[in-house]
Amino acid sequence: MATRTDFGPPDYETMLPPIIKKNYGMWKYHERVKPGLLKHVAESGDELYTIRVGSARLLSTDHVREICDVAEKFCGGYVRFTSRHNIEFLVSEKKNVDPLIADLNKRGWPIGGTGHSITNIVHTQGWIHCHTPATDASGIVKAVMDELYDYFGSWKLPGYCRISLACCLNMCGAVHCSDIAILGIHRTVPKLNHEIIRTKCEIPNVIAACPTGAIRPDPANKSVIVNEDRCMYCGNCYTMCPGMPVADPVGGGVSIWVGGKVSNTRSGPAFSRLVIPFLPNTPPRWPETVAAVKNIVEVWAKHARKHERMGEWIERIGWERFFEIAGIPFAEQIIDDFTLASETYRTTAAFKW
Amino acid sequence: MANSETPLLDDLEKGPWPSFVKDMKQAAVKKESARALLGQLEQSFVDNIGHWKHGGIVGVKGYGAGVIGRYSDIPDKFPGVEHFHTMRVNMPAGWFYTTKALRAVCDVWDKHGSGLTNFHGATGDIILLGTSTDHLQPCFDDLAEIGFDLGGSGSAMRTPSACVGPARCEWACFDSLNLLRTVTRTFQGQMHRPMFPYKIKIKISACPNDCVASIARADISVIGTWRGNIQIDQTEVLACAKTMNIQTEVVDLCPTKCMSWDGKALTIDDKECNRCMHCINLMPKALRQAKERGATILVGSKAPIVHGALLSSVVIPFMKMDPPYDEFIEFVNKTFEYWDENGKMRERLGELINRLGMGKFLKAVGLKPLPQMIKRPRANPYYFWREGI
Numbered sequence: 001m002a003t004r005t006d007f008g009p010p011d012y013e014t015m016l017p018p019i020i021k022k023n024y025g026m027w028k029y030h031e032r033v034k035p036g037l038l039k040h041v042a043e044s045g046d047e048l049y050t051i052r053v054g055s056a057r058l059l060s061t062d063h064v065r066e067i068c069d070v071a072e073k074f075c076g077g078y079v080r081f082t083s084r085h086n087i088e089f090l091v092s093e094k095k096n097v098d099p100l101i102a103d104l105n106k107r108g109w110p111i112g113g114t115g116h117s118i119t120n121i122v123h124t125q126g127w128i129h130c131h132t133p134a135t136d137a138s139g140i141v142k143a144v145m146d147e148l149y150d151y152f153g154s155w156k157l158p159g160y161c162r163i164s165l166a167c168c169l170n171m172c173g174a175v176h177c178s179d180i181a182i183l184g185i186h187r188t189v190p191k192l193n194h195e196i197i198r199t200k201c202e203i204p205n206v207i208a209a210c211p212t213g214a215i216r217p218d219p220a221n222k223s224v225i226v227n228e229d230r231c232m233y234c235g236n237c238y239t240m241c242p243g244m245p246v247a248d249p250v251g252g253g254v255s256i257w258v259g260g261k262v263s264n265t266r267s268g269p270a271f272s273r274l275v276i277p278f279l280p281n282t283p284p285r286w287p288e289t290v291a292a293v294k295n296i297v298e299v300w301a302k303h304a305r306k307h308e309r310m311g312e313w314i315e316r317i318g319w320e321r322f323f324e325i326a327g328i329p330f331a332e333q334i335i336d337d338f339t340l341a342s343e344t345y346r347t348t349a350a351f352k353w
Numbered sequence: 354m355a356n357s358e359t360p361l362l363d364d365l366e367k368g369p370w371p372s373f374v375k376d377m378k379q380a381a382v383k384k385e386s387a388r389a390l391l392g393q394l395e396q397s398f399v400d401n402i403g404h405w406k407h408g409g410i411v412g413v414k415g416y417g418a419g420v421i422g423r424y425s426d427i428p429d430k431f432p433g434v435e436h437f438h439t440m441r442v443n444m445p446a447g448w449f450y451t452t453k454a455l456r457a458v459c460d461v462w463d464k465h466g467s468g469l470t471n472f473h474g475a476t477g478d479i480i481l482l483g484t485s486t487d488h489l490q491p492c493f494d495d496l497a498e499i500g501f502d503l504g505g506s507g508s509a510m511r512t513p514s515a516c517v518g519p520a521r522c523e524w525a526c527f528d529s530l531n532l533l534r535t536v537t538r539t540f541q542g543q544m545h546r547p548m549f550p551y552k553i554k555i556k557i558s559a560c561p562n563d564c565v566a567s568i569a570r571a572d573i574s575v576i577g578t579w580r581g582n583i584q585i586d587q588t589e590v591l592a593c594a595k596t597m598n599i600q601t602e603v604v605d606l607c608p609t610k611c612m613s614w615d616g617k618a619l620t621i622d623d624k625e626c627n628r629c630m631h632c633i634n635l636m637p638k639a640l641r642q643a644k645e646r647g648a649t650i651l652v653g654s655k656a657p658i659v660h661g662a663l664l665s666s667v668v669i670p671f672m673k674m675d676p677p678y679d680e681f682i683e684f685v686n687k688t689f690e691y692w693d694e695n696g697k698m699r700e701r702l703g704e705l706i707n708r709l710g711m712g713k714f715l716k717a718v719g720l721k722p723l724p725q726m727i728k729r730p731r732a733n734p735y736y737f738w739r740e741g742i
Contacts, residue, residue, distance in 0.1 A: 003494060005415040006541040009443035010500045012530050015450050016520060025519035025528065029638040040521055048521065058373040058482070060380040060387075061459035061468045068452035079455070081448040081472050083516070083565050090521075110370065124475060127397035128373075128390070129423060129439060129482060131405040136397065138373045139365060146368030171656035172475045174570035177664070205698060211659050236658050240699075242407030249401035262569050264561035264576070265631045266608050269568045269664055283398040284361040307606060307631075338661060 017078035019048050019092040035153050036111035037097070049091040051100055054110040054120050054145070054152055057085040058128065058138055066107075074100040084120045084162075086113050112153035116160060118297070119152065121145060123165040124172040126184075132235050133167035134184030134252040135281050141165055143285040144182070144293050151297070158304040158313075161297060162261070169234050179300075179310040180293055181257035181272040186233040188251035194223040196243030209240045211338075232338075254279045254289045258296055259311030267312050275323070277333035292328075299326045318352050359391055361398040380468035386483055387467045389433025393425060404431075411438055411486055413493040416545045419503025420489055436485045437467070441478040441504035442496060443537065446530040447517050448473065457499040465492035476554075477514030477565075478504035502541075509547035510540050510689075515557035516564040523637065524630070525559035526577030526646035527674035533557050535678050536685070543689065550696035555685070560642075561630045567654075567665070572692075572702040573685060574651040574665040577674075581643030582623040583632075589639035590619045603632050647673045650684065652714075653703030663703040668715065670725040684718060691717040712739070 016024070023042035030040040038050040059067075067087060071079040074096045080088045089104075091097050104111055113119035121144065124130065126137030144163070151157060164175035167184040175181040197203070198221075206224060207215045214230035215237060226237075226244075233251075237244045256279070260272030275296075279288045296310075303325065304313035314322045323330050336344045357363050365374045377394070380387035393404050409422025421439040428435035442458070462468060462481050465488040471480035479501075484492060493503065504512035513536050516522070518529030536555055543549070556567030559577040567574035593599060599619065604612045611625035612632065621632075623643070633640045650672055651665035672680060688702065691714060696705045706714045715722060 003414050003490075004497045006502070006545060007497065007500075008502050008534075008538045008541060010445045010454060012446035012449055012520075012534060015445045015447075015454065017449075020449075020520050025525070027519070027521065027523040029523055031637075040523070050521070054371060055472070056371040056373040056376060057471050057473075058376055059470050059472055060376040061463050061470065062379050063376050064455055064459050064470065064472070068455050071452050077452045079450055079452065080517070081450075083448075083477075083514070085472065087472075108369075122475065127394055127403045129405065129437070130403060131407055131423065133403045139398070142365050142368070142370055142372060142374075145370035149369045152370075166656075169657050171658075171662075174475065174566060174656050176656060176662040177566065177569040208697070209659065209699060211661075234658065238407070239658075245407075247402055252401065260569075262563045262566040264563065264568075264629045265634065266606055266629055268608075268629070269563070271662060271664070281401045283401070284364045306602060307635075340661075 015078070017076055017090055017092065019046055020090070022046065023048070032115045035117055035155055036114055037101075038114055046092070047094065049094065049097050051089045051091065051097070051104065051111060052082070052113045053087040053089065053104060054113055055085055055087050056138065056142065057120075057123065070100070070103060070107075074103070082120075084113070084122050086120050110149070110152055116155045116157045117152055118148050118157070118161050118163060121163045121165055122173045122175070122178075124167045126167040130167055130172075132170060132238060132247070134186045134235075134247065135167050135254050136283065137165055137167045139283055140182060140254070140286045140289055143287075143290050147290050147294050148297065157297075157301050159307050159309050161300070161310065163293065169236075170239070176257070176271055177260035177262045177269060178272050179258065179261065180296055181260065182289060182293065183255045183257060185253060185255045185278065186235055186246045186248065186251055187253070187278065188233060188246060188248040189226055189228045189231045190237055190244035190246050192223070192226065193243040193245075194221055197223045197241060201241035201243055206237050206241045206244070209236045211236065249281075253281050254286065256289070256292050256296070259314050261309050261311055266307075267309075267315070270311050272311075273319075274334050275326075275328055277331045296326060320352050359395040362391065362395050377469065383463070384466075384468045385433040386437060386485075387469055389425075389431040390437065390467065390469070390483060393427065393431045393434055396427065396430070409436075409438075411436075411489060413490050413503070416503060417547045418506045418509045418545050421506055423483070434483065437483040438486065438489060439483065440466075440481040440489070440492060440496075441474065441476070441506055441512065442481060443502045443504040443512055444473060444477055444479050444514075446515055446533040446537075447520050448477075449520065454499070458496075458501060461492060461495045461499060464495065476504065476512050478512045503545065505544040505552075507547040508549050508551050509545070509553075510543040510549070511552050511554045512544065513537055513555040513557065514565050516559055518559045522559065524562065524577075524633065524642065526579055526642060527559055527648055528676075529557045529559040529575075529577070531676060532575070532674060532678055532681070535676070535682070539682055540685070549689070549693055551699045551701055553689070553692065553702065561628055562634065568651060569654050569664060570656065571654055571665060572652060573688060574654060575674075575681070576649050576651065578628050578647065578649045578671065579643040580645045580647075580671060583621050583626065583643060584641040585619055585621065586639050586641075587618050590636065591617075593636050593639050597635065599636075603635050606631055647671050650681070652688065653701075653706055655701045655703050659699055660704050660707075663707075665703070666711075667726050668718075668720055670723060687718040712737075
């Protein structure tokens, strides 16, 4: 048989439950019934209940089959996933809602992640499958979510809080616009293997890959020289050339960024900003990282006004005040020195003591 | 009973949040590769470093994308993950599945791979995590048999994704799922065969809440919006007033201060509204978007590599988004062409626009400058008169 190509993904219309097909584009409003339970009402009067369940994202096929078992028992054999790795069970008959919740509770699957909660952490592969990580992904996510578990299934927070993790600066998870971003960073310059650079790397591309111009050719050696003072360990050269690894057991670790968001609500989309430049890799549970994230969540929860996201709260009180009340020491790396850094400098004499 | 081989990972089986270690162990019962992965991950937890070699080019016939090559750097210790390649499988729009389709994917993956998956990867694909080189083509053939194609990787258009849209959201300003399917099918070639300077991404959110983070991570961001007056049901407004403080929670938080509330009726000066969604989010029964709906098109967002992270910025304030989406497809084609022609290797669209100027991009794709494109005008006097004086 000739291999078929370019036939595209399955047509979503074949994957939609009948109630959705019937009311497609004709939803009237929705209610947040309780944490993890949404009720959508259509113009036709039909009601659709969604029960959102947290998942580790990394699933075995047997676990996926178990999800299918649940969906077949309560949801007519349909299920969906969210952009943040949650599972959504869609129930068209109200009488199935409580039995489904009871079934999920029995399995120990967490229900929540809607409204003013901490929903699932978007994350990358980490040591499980990535070749450029500065830290693990699934391990930290598990440790953080264990600690913040109560916030997943409750509405105790003033607003949304989106936490994301990327295990290096490539940011497969695009974490740079999150209320709290956990980002793996390297702190050591590439270790040059000239033999590999000579035989496997396109040297002009390697030089062009450096955002600070720290790499120059070494023609005599048919290799490159790294100006170590200019290197900020982004690892882009390693992506281009296997002879320049930056990963290091002591140099690698975690940084914490806060105050970003993507939705256009109120203040609009914003980048997350650096507040902790380095925490060590301490598997299996990364206690320093977990404590830092929990502290930031709880300081925000205590001080923010209703509906105020992390960044909106901090912009209102001022960053100098944030560092004070969060008890986070102000590290020199927090002051930007990359391109366009001066946009972040204070250009007024008005500030708080 | 023998001591556990993975004492560090075992600790992550404890605690209330779902444990990925349990899933790995579940797969390890059936699959040697999953068992080896568990061992290698434990080794990473001991060594504080990843144990995968740099890259590796593998694939299936006819495609240059969709498979991420991966090789262990300690294969002697863990031969089961000597090769452990990922397959990116293009998901159905909106991540809706029949259990029949999901079970079929599981069966294919049990036959050919580690039995470990991600639902889903950050791009949106189903990730089938770990198989050996000799299984790639047979696995793809079996996936094709059950109707699943591969997604994008490398210097290609990456798998586009979209929010749940009109399937289950009253705020969808256009059919994000249908647009996603159209875009995916139109640009299959650019997705499966890397031929560009670098990756390029299209993400589609059907309202300004932007549930797929398109403004942060898409070279071409599509965000639903509307023109005209927000529809107000004053009876429902009064019902809302019983459970919330409309003045402090809605009116006072409006970024343009275009709303007022006198305890009896809510009024909106729609001309001043910037459609941020805050009021509609809080009062979904009382407030609905205007009837004229479409999308704002923005370009240029990306994560840090190479020259720093960027957000997308407005280039088309309003575009009608009705099938067959010719206007949008034409815009994408022109954008691809401009970037492909002018972008340096590993230069994303936003970086190209920063290097050569927004003016050149607008001209190339045939757009007129508009005040909606900027936050504020330039503050420097260094401008050109390209048309002469």
